[in-house]
Amino acid sequence: MTYFATQLTPIGPFTTIVDTDDVVLASGWTAEPEDLRPLIHPRIRPTELHVRTELGNVTRAVAAYHDGAIDAIDDIAVQQHSGEFLEHAWKILRAVPAGAPITYSAFAELSGRPAAVRGAASACARNAAALFVPCHRVLRIGGNLGGFRWGLPAKRWLLDHENAAATRV
Structure with missing residues (x-):
């Protein structure tokens, strides 16, 4: 299963899509997860997205970063595929x-x-x-x-x- 959550930031809504292991597949300043889904490589692109109110460590890291703890995002796992x-x-x-x-x-x-x-x-x-x-x-x-x-x-x-x-x- 693939999940997404949107949270408010000082520069607008921020949506993150994660896999079942809370690995980030896509993220950006949008309230629309469908703006992000096409950015994910077809090999790992989910066919369905399930909404959550928050994504645990990922949501906390995004909030902490925007609050000034700029290194809060450093340990969040990311998966992207290409050449x-x-x-x-x-x-x-x-x-x-x-x-x-x-x-x-x-x-x-x-x-x-x-x-x-x-x-x-x-x-x-x-x-x-x-x-x-x-x-x-x-x-x-x-x-x-x-x-x-x-x-x-x-x-x-x-x-x-x-x-x-x-x-x-």
Whole structure:
């Protein structure tokens, strides 16, 4: 069985889809789980979603993150499928520290393919598990935001939130 829950955050409703082991399959700032389901790789995409009021540790981590504990999301398990490069790139994204965004070029280099800047951008665009795989921490050269599935105001809020929390430490 696959479950979803939606919770309110300072930047809008946030929905998370998890499997029976509470592994995140997809997430993002939407109240509609059907906005997320198509983002899940067909091999693991659920045919049915069952609503829950909360998802235990996942719901608590999302709330804690938005309340300022920016590392609360770090230990939440995520499952995404694609080709070898994208899966590796998503793992690399999880290691980008909050408050220290990188450029797409630096992300490509960290992912082991310095010339694959478009591939790095594609990894961000195809990321189904927003927040838990923090693609919002990747910027264009010069610090421009670039794109973000959930909107540039959300990306700006996340970066400002993480920067403020990181400077408090």
